[in-house]
Amino acid sequence: MAEPQTFVVELAQFSGPLDLLLTLLRDEQIDISDIPVARVAEQFVARIHTLGLDEAADFLEMAARLLRIKAQMLLPRRDGDENWEDPRAELVRRLLEYQQMREVVDVLERLGEARRNRLARPPDAGRATAAGLPATPPGPLAVSWIDLLGAVDRLLRAGRRPAFHAIVARALDVPGALAILRATLVERARVRWDDLVPAEAEPWQVLSVLFAVLELARLAECAIEQGAPFAPVEILRGRVPPRSALVADSEVALGDSTAHPEHFSGEPADGRFEPIGATV
């Protein structure tokens, strides 16, 4: 029931898989145009493991790519086959392209550092002249309708990212849980919470049973007992329910919660909730 964790990889050292791969080639003094793929693939996998990057998608993808090239290199080929294309060619192209970009980064880094070391007039000071110049009127606004629509479109796209997720509640089945609980209490005077909720139960199942138990407790049809902190919770048979309650699941009175299960927001009558985690 726990959501898979999103990976946020702090790459202080490597800005991506190509960066790591290049570093590896440099460390091993390997010529880019003739990469011993089998060896490099192994070392790449080993490194991402040591660096704790072996769950980052971008790095895994590169590992998979290297292994695929390794496999392709092992395929037999006839001598003098003119149509044979080196499976490493695409990787070499990417590495060179990436290396070229790194060269530009060095230039930008140098320029940026030189500029950072020079200070400009701060934005607010320019307005404070001796004459008390009022806030400067900025230039005319140059924003078109299409600019605005583009922004709306970007927002909508952004809206599809998980940061914007809508939670659709799974309908609870409280009537079903009530029926099962009542039937169980007819059979047995004492039942453990663990027996009512299967080990691999989903949250909606756990909640359904919880609400059923609380509802029956409210009707005094059962009592809830816990011998000690963290001990198993036990449900004891209370007064016998009216005959009608045992007949039809659909007639169980839980009003709104059954009518609109997807909007279920019912609280137990006493208004208190047990934390689910502690109970289960």
Place this chain on the structure above:
Amino acid sequence: MADLSPLARLFEAALFASASPVLPDALAALDPEASDADRLAALAEVRAAYDDGHAIELVDVAGGWQLLTRFEYTQAIERAQLAARPHRLSAAALETLALIAYRQPVTRADIEDIRGVSVGSILKTLLERGLIDVVGRAEGLGRPLLYGTTPAFLEHFALRHLGELPRSDELAIALRPVTVAAP
């Protein structure tokens, strides 16, 4: 005029780069070795350098010193800033504006919640440009300000009313036929 002394140059750079008047403590922090007399002499050097036919002067203000443009250039600077390049809203500002247009009235917290970044300075820009305004206060803790678009917003985009903004399902169509030229 002779070159400024090293201390005077340091002060000149600091006065230039500071957004507010430079106080005596800050001057002392710039060069802890210098004596009070050194500092006064250096300030006098800077003052003299700018008194000599420049458009800028060193002014004593609020217990400190500040380099400011002279009074007679105020109007000219205003003119020049009017002629500054047309103000294009950044992509971030546009997105914020679009959000406000569609969700108004909306609080800053709501916008930041959706955009995932702080939008304080963007709201300020949009307020200054008159594209949005405070339209009320929300209920609840702290009664935060509610923002909405202004008539100037409608005017700028030649909209008669907000209902003319495309619905989100119409957007794909609205965006299709237009070919955007790079500026």
Place this chain on the structure above:
Amino acid sequence: MADLSPLARLFEAALFASASPVLPDALAALDPEASDADRLAALAEVRAAYDDGHAIELVDVAGGWQLLTRFEYTQAIERAQLAARPHRLSAAALETLALIAYRQPVTRADIEDIRGVSVGSILKTLLERGLIDVVGRAEGLGRPLLYGTTPAFLEHFALRHLGELPRSDELAIALRPVTVAAP
């Protein structure tokens, strides 16, 4: 040194008052009577006045002119907390900027192809900082957004124009030396 001419003083005031480079149009608006030659002469005067033993100098940047402090005073000014240098860009941000600068207009997919990582959040940061902007939409499936650099990008690296970046054939590694069939 002699006094600045009236036009040079006017330019000095405008340059001093502006936090960003002053563009030719703005200079022209300062004195519509002045000719191009007059303006260039006045700029040269300002430049010469500050070359003469000052801590400030006139720099050509992003298609305009800007007064900046010389680098040797920055540390002391920052220590005295009178001004702060802007944050350094991360390696990932620089890589993305480098690609956009050379390949613009470019789509996010193109950038990710070369960098080998997803760049969504970095593009967002660069957009927020105004270093890049959306400049249009590509043809083809989904009409993806195209990104390009802004004048703020030039300002950030104190470039006059993009042509000041090394041409790709000047880089040690030439562009696309390997011909590979598209997959």
